[in-house]
Amino acid sequence: MSSSFEGIPEYGKDLIARFMRFFRPRNVAVVGASREPGKVGYAVVKNLIDGGFKGKIYPINPRATEILGLKCYPSITEVPDPEVDAALISVPAPLVPEVIPSLAEKKVPVAVVVSSGFAEAGNPELQEKLVSIARQHGIRIIGPNTYGVYSPWYSLSLSFTIPYEHKGHLAVVCQSGGVGMAAFGYARWKRIGISINVGLGNMSDIDHTDLLWYFYADENTKAIALHMESIKDGKKFIETARIVSKKKPIVILKAGRTAYGEKAAKSHTAALAASDEIINAAFKKAGVIRAYALDELFDIGRSLAMMPPPKGENVLIVTMAGGLGVLLSDASYDNNLKLMEAPQDLVDEFKKFVPPFGAFGNPMDITGSCTPDMVERAVRLAIMHPKVDAVIIGHWHTIITSPMEFAKAVVDAVNEARGKGVEKPVVVSMSGDIPETLQAVDYIETKANVPTFFVQPERAVRVLGALYQWARYAGILRK
């Protein structure tokens, strides 16, 4: 552990060390691997292979010699390596506790239990037994009853669902299989780059707090999105989040925050939900950003992972339509952003090429009559101005500038600024016909890594607001 981990409690250091092995494994054992397609133990091995895992894969099954072309072992104790970095268990629930001691022999730091039939099926005793044995043997448990974990930078798809292909900088934790699958569907739709995805399942042992320590240390993780139904130890979570969110933004969708939701959560996980007001106060104290909808969680998460940190509070709106400028302004107010007074020298520059029926303030309304060149000039001027700290760009589809021409103008201006060492948060709202506008949205996100939203001006501003909420907490803004 490097000196940057000073101030981290011992258990945090222990978790980081464990997860550094587990999420970046040299080898993986699948206890309960199967030769039968359709079985979970088969799907897991197949996903490891299909996901392109570079290390050794050890299928464990006493009744098989080979699975999917890989040599099979009767027990994990028989594998040639002295240590195994990651294990997944998919044997029937009653057998899971018995497997644990064998993992200890190979110094497995963390085991994922995908088997179901524990607390969620009315067997809390079996789950307690599992945790107790794991604790005795120094092994930490993810699950049981989880879809598994993903570590795309290390080509690790340790799950019975399909591999995830986009590696990136957002760490995602889901305390529900259904929400986890929603996360993957959404992530594939938006091509969200993921650093880690963990399904907590029944959360018998490893919880959000434990994972935060690894995300803190993981150089591939820039932002953290958590779906949370319950907190095991609220105080510990808040203490951890306070430290972690000084370094990396955390956004949380707290499910079960209302009377109805709490009732549903109890029937679902038997977990006790805290009062929403207490949670809200605690989250604020810890610099945690709160999302109130599933798509908002993912949108904020992915955008936080894309944007550079802002240096100051001065936000400028550049819009091609006055009406969108109004919506973007309302959203800026709602999200506690500071719409700066437009600097006079910048106004003068805009007046050189924007028609007089534009508006030369903030929003800077360059009107729907602007050509691709004018769009690029406007975006470049806004980003390059030394007093502007972040830019919101509003687009609407006109016959003068096609959505793709607009997209190229934005990408060129943003990348040109980057080439000059100018990195500022930029968000884009696009509105227009399909499919061309959707293609242009993709182009901007792919080529310039700038969060871009289709017919969602308020969401574009929301993600910038989230970034600023974090930046204020982290104390990185110019005074």
Next chain:
Amino acid sequence: MSSSFEGIPEYGKDLIARFMRFFRPRNVAVVGASREPGKVGYAVVKNLIDGGFKGKIYPINPRATEILGLKCYPSITEVPDPEVDAALISVPAPLVPEVIPSLAEKKVPVAVVVSSGFAEAGNPELQEKLVSIARQHGIRIIGPNTYGVYSPWYSLSLSFTIPYEHKGHLAVVCQSGGVGMAAFGYARWKRIGISINVGLGNMSDIDHTDLLWYFYADENTKAIALHMESIKDGKKFIETARIVSKKKPIVILKAGRTAYGEKAAKSHTAALAASDEIINAAFKKAGVIRAYALDELFDIGRSLAMMPPPKGENVLIVTMAGGLGVLLSDASYDNNLKLMEAPQDLVDEFKKFVPPFGAFGNPMDITGSCTPDMVERAVRLAIMHPKVDAVIIGHWHTIITSPMEFAKAVVDAVNEARGKGVEKPVVVSMSGDIPETLQAVDYIETKANVPTFFVQPERAVRVLGALYQWARYAGILRK
């Protein structure tokens, strides 16, 4: 006018009569039609033709004999028909007022002025002159500086943008060209059926209030979505909305509702914004549903136009994933929906086929292990139960039931119920991989006309909440 218009003020009856001609015209004149592709006066004539307008089209241009194969007239006074039902004016701004008297000769009820160069360009006097002359001649004006109007049931695309192809039951009004184009992009993306779309442009004369009367009378309009930056006469609007929303739901995105937005709106339209608190109180009094984001406006609007009215307050959630059930429950609470106590006989029916690790309450968690048959059975049971008034369905992608199998199960169950005369509001939240989940969303919306949302459980509940807000105001719920 039929007797159902009793209680409508005289000016309302006058507007209905005008708009009944204007939005369902026997003939249309385009004053300022052009032979040159790229010109607005050319695009308008082309759109009328491309849109499949069945009535007569009269291009007006003193310097042309034929435009796009249509006979051209030097003045509207020369067209053979004694009356012209709709006129669009695209001559240069200073000439617009001069055109008005000629329209009066043909008893034009309403004229759309797409020309710009009025108040938005610093010429409020010209705009006042236009309105004053129009008033003298008994003509009402939409615009100036607008993209135009669409009346898809009458194949009328009276605009310089492209025709809109999906006719349906949502009336849309946009007080901004950029927002109007956003509305079209979104509408094409979601294939929203539109009854009317009007761009108010500078709103020199015809405003939201005036249009409400036509929407009230129009049998093709089931729901109304308004983008509003300013209200000319707040009292009149509220009095009108109170009457109209007893019959049809109205959802409004009020732009310029914050200090920033108001400032932006002033620079954009020179319109004076009212205090947001006053607006909120007035909207509530008038039964108006408020949206706070552009996509929320369209989502609520289209869903209101799709769903049948509910008969009572009892809402049931049927979910395939406990975690989504929690999110749907939170959203139900937020949207003031009543999650009923699950009736015992319904619980008994579910216990016959749902695994014991499901949850038999509200949410009714049928688990991710259910087959397509089980999904269909569950949805049918929920919809058909006499005590259930509305159903929220939560889906997540499993290997047991593909998204399309789920979609077919829902469509079959909903349509079977309809065949038996059982019409209840149903909303669906789907979460899973693309493209199959997106295809399934489309399938449900197209085949069963049920609002279905991808990775937006909260939005699915939001639109149902909006329907209930309206139903309570309209007084249609069982006591």
